[in-house]
Amino acid sequence: MIDFSSLQGNTLWERWQYFAQTTPDKEAIIHYRAADEPVRWTYAALLETANKFSLYLKNIGVKKGDVCAIIIRHNPYFYPFYLGITGIGALPSVLAYPNPRLHPEKFRQGLTGMAQRSGLDWIFTETELEDLILPFVEDKETTVNELFFPLEWNFHKEIDKESLQELNFIRAGIKENEPMLLQHSSGTTGLQKPVVLSHSAILSHVENYGKSIELSENDKIVSWLPLYHDMGLIAAYHLALASGVTSIQIDPFEWVLAPILLFMAASEEKATLTWLPNFAYNLMASKLSDEEMEDITLESLRMIVNCSEPVRAESHKKFFERFNEFGLNENALGAMYAMAETTLTVTQTEPGKRAAEISIDRESLSSGKVVISNDETKNRVCVSSGNIIEECEIKIVDNNRDEVDGDGSGEIAVKSISMFSGYRNYPEKTAEVLDDEGWYYTGDIGFLYNDELYVIGRKKDVIIVAGNNVYPEDVEDVVGKVENVLPGRVIAFGEDDTELGTEQISIVAETNFETEEELKKLRLDILRAGMSVNININKVYLAPSRWLIKSSSGKPSRKANRERIKNKNDEQVWSIK
Amino acid sequence: MISDRLKKIICDELYLDPSTIEINDQTEAPQVPGWDSLNHANIIVAIEKDYGVRFKGLEVLKCNNVGALQKLVDSKLSN
Numbered sequence: 001m002i003d004f005s006s007l008q009g010n011t012l013w014e015r016w017q018y019f020a021q022t023t024p025d026k027e028a029i030i031h032y033r034a035a036d037e038p039v040r041w042t043y044a045a046l047l048e049t050a051n052k053f054s055l056y057l058k059n060i061g062v063k064k065g066d067v068c069a070i071i072i073r074h075n076p077y078f079y080p081f082y083l084g085i086t087g088i089g090a091l092p093s094v095l096a097y098p099n100p101r102l103h104p105e106k107f108r109q110g111l112t113g114m115a116q117r118s119g120l121d122w123i124f125t126e127t128e129l130e131d132l133i134l135p136f137v138e139d140k141e142t143t144v145n146e147l148f149f150p151l152e153w154n155f156h157k158e159i160d161k162e163s164l165q166e167l168n169f170i171r172a173g174i175k176e177n178e179p180m181l182l183q184h185s186s187g188t189t190g191l192q193k194p195v196v197l198s199h200s201a202i203l204s205h206v207e208n209y210g211k212s213i214e215l216s217e218n219d220k221i222v223s224w225l226p227l228y229h230d231m232g233l234i235a236a237y238h239l240a241l242a243s244g245v246t247s248i249q250i251d252p253f254e255w256v257l258a259p260i261l262l263f264m265a266a267s268e269e270k271a272t273l274t275w276l277p278n279f280a281y282n283l284m285a286s287k288l289s290d291e292e293m294e295d296i297t298l299e300s301l302r303m304i305v306n307c308s309e310p311v312r313a314e315s316h317k318k319f320f321e322r323f324n325e326f327g328l329n330e331n332a333l334g335a336m337y338a339m340a341e342t343t344l345t346v347t348q349t350e351p352g353k354r355a356a357e358i359s360i361d362r363e364s365l366s367s368g369k370v371v372i373s374n375d376e377t378k379n380r381v382c383v384s385s386g387n388i389i390e391e392c393e394i395k396i397v398d399n400n401r402d403e404v405d406g407d408g409s410g411e412i413a414v415k416s417i418s419m420f421s422g423y424r425n426y427p428e429k430t431a432e433v434l435d436d437e438g439w440y441y442t443g444d445i446g447f448l449y450n451d452e453l454y455v456i457g458r459k460k461d462v463i464i465v466a467g468n469n470v471y472p473e474d475v476e477d478v479v480g481k482v483e484n485v486l487p488g489r490v491i492a493f494g495e496d497d498t499e500l501g502t503e504q505i506s507i508v509a510e511t512n513f514e515t516e517e518e519l520k521k522l523r524l525d526i527l528r529a530g531m532s533v534n535i536n537i538n539k540v541y542l543a544p545s546r547w548l549i550k551s552s553s554g555k556p557s558r559k560a561n562r563e564r565i566k567n568k569n570d571e572q573v574w575s576i577k
Numbered sequence: 578m579i580s581d582r583l584k585k586i587i588c589d590e591l592y593l594d595p596s597t598i599e600i601n602d603q604t605e606a607p608q609v610p611g612w613d614s615l616n617h618a619n620i621i622v623a624i625e626k627d628y629g630v631r632f633k634g635l636e637v638l639k640c641n642n643v644g645a646l647q648k649l650v651d652s653k654l655s656n
Contacts, residue, residue, distance in 0.1 A: 034635060100605065100607045100608075101608070254638055256614040256617065257614075258637060259634060260634040261635075283618055286622070287618050287621075287622070288634070289631055289633075291631065291633065465615070466615055500615055502615070520597075521597070524597065524610060527610035531607070531610060536613035536616070537611075538611075576592045577592045
């Protein structure tokens with residue numbers, strides 16, 4: 001296991017430099033590609049190129065504290081560029097590459113919303129996106145200084161001594177408690193919550209989380225997770241680079257089309273650790289054929305950590321039964337509970353031990369009590385997300401934020417040494433979730449049993465689709481504007497898709513349309529409206545005027561209407577599936 | 578050219594009426610309502626079932642539009 005106390009460096013740059021000096025030839029990043037040989041970055045080569053990026057960034061005017069948005073697809077130069085930004089004290093912020101279905105204006109609106117909160121100073125992207133992004137950068141109201149294309153920069157020249165001294169001078173002024181990166185929560189129309197993390201928050205987290213998974217110098221992380229997502233960025237990228245281990249990075253777009261890539265990379269490179277959202281277990285178990293699995297062994301994987309959406313017992317079962325014959329170790333099936341606000345991990349299951357499952361009486365659970373039950377007809381099987389990691393605390397609270405009894409369920413509140421300091425430029429949202437004593441109220445519902453955390457639901461209405469948070473407000477906003485949907489008369493909610501092992505988005509909208517033909521056309525218009533903001537609506541329920549139940553605030557109630565839809569006995573509701 | 582059979586499989590999987598949706602050789606997944614990354618796997622499985630063929634992930638990865646998917650189906654059927 002890594003002795004974290006012996007690692008040098010109080011900032012991320014210092015830590016990376018330490019590995020470039022002590023283990024220069026060790027592979028830092030293996031940039032995996034479906035059609036080509038991987039690109040392999042050693043720690044020394046990665047830092048050398050990052051230095052060149054730092055100098056270039058300094059010369060174009062990027063300063064310490066500037067927020068640098070990166071919108072770049074899977075590319076081997078992404079990594080040194082990201083490091084190069086950190087190397088001059090600026091804050092990298094990885095944004096999702098726009099999906100082709102996203103309407104250009106909606107994409108720019110998203111950037112505007114993000115820029116208002118985060119104060120984006122620079123955008124670094126690919127030449128292909130110039131026409132899409134330039135109008136946003138040229139807007140008088142924007143905070144963005146300029147748009148650059150770092151993949152086009154030419155780096156033939158070596159850095160001279162004087163330039164290196166200038167960079168070292170800048171780096172000496174970067175302090176451990178200063179901001180290191182900025183992450184955004186999901187959302188499309190300005191609901192993103194920017195989280196800023198300091199060098200010390202990340203380094204403390206790397207140490208505490210690394211210990212909990214018994215991270216060793218010989219570990220190799222493999223991941224297809226996008227780097228704009230906290231699990232991809234922290235677990236599969238920062239954890240590796242700040243611990244001196246190797247990270248194998250797969251293109252998320254390629255993985256979705258060819259899920260075998262994860263196992264190919266794991267098998268070829270003998271990877272030991274990976275993190276997956278729950279839907280990936282179902283997808284891989286049902287999609288990968290014996291023919292594809294030929295020549296693949298999963299023996300090297302010592303931990304496969306389920307995170308980012310509710311962990312389902314049936315997904316672990318399905319995954320293990322499918323891949324056991326290919327060397328998958330049952331005890332590799334772990335889980336964690338994590339969020340961007342605490343840098344990442346709050347709880348983690350023990351290495352070498354399958355995530356525990358317990359059967360709880362459903363009825364008691366609905367009234368907030370945890371009662372173990374053997375009656376299969378009344379049970380709910382809950383999967384553990386593990387023990388609390390070091391320098392982190394949890395309490396379970398009721399609606400008044402008072403701690404519940406030992407056997408009670410309630411909202412999960414967290415305190416951590418790696419806690420964010422509040423959402424950037426969003427004091428009202430920060431005040432909602434962070435109290436004066438430093439407790440962060442997650443909005444997730446769970447309970448503690450034998451010192452392990454079980455997450456069972458959410459207080460918030462957020463829909464988690466394949467590990468991505470989608471806010472119902474975003475969906476309702478776009479559907480509410482569709483012609484022939486009665487204005488403001490729409491709700492969005494998540495419906496379980498047990499086959500896929502995740503939630504999918506459903507909407508209920510009121511309309512005056514009545515005929516089958518009209519309703520079918522309206523459904524298509526609603527699906528297209530969702531597509532324009534890159535939201536895939538799975539089920540459309542259409543109902544007549546005044547069907548939706550209102551809450552006390554006068555708005556349609558998501559909870560009450562979702563329950564009404566679930567009962568499936570209302571003839572007034574039209575749906576095609 | 579896209580066969581009616583392939584178009585019908587895709588539309589059935591996405592609950593779309595084939596007569597109201599334009600799908601041709603050049604059509605890419607993001608242009609079809611409902612065809613996202615989650616539904617992609619279901620569509621591929623539905624095509625495999627209907628035609629009685631099996632695709633490898635890497636073969637599907639190379640299909641950048643529906644025309645390429647049709648060619649992949651045709652090549653499997655001719656083997």
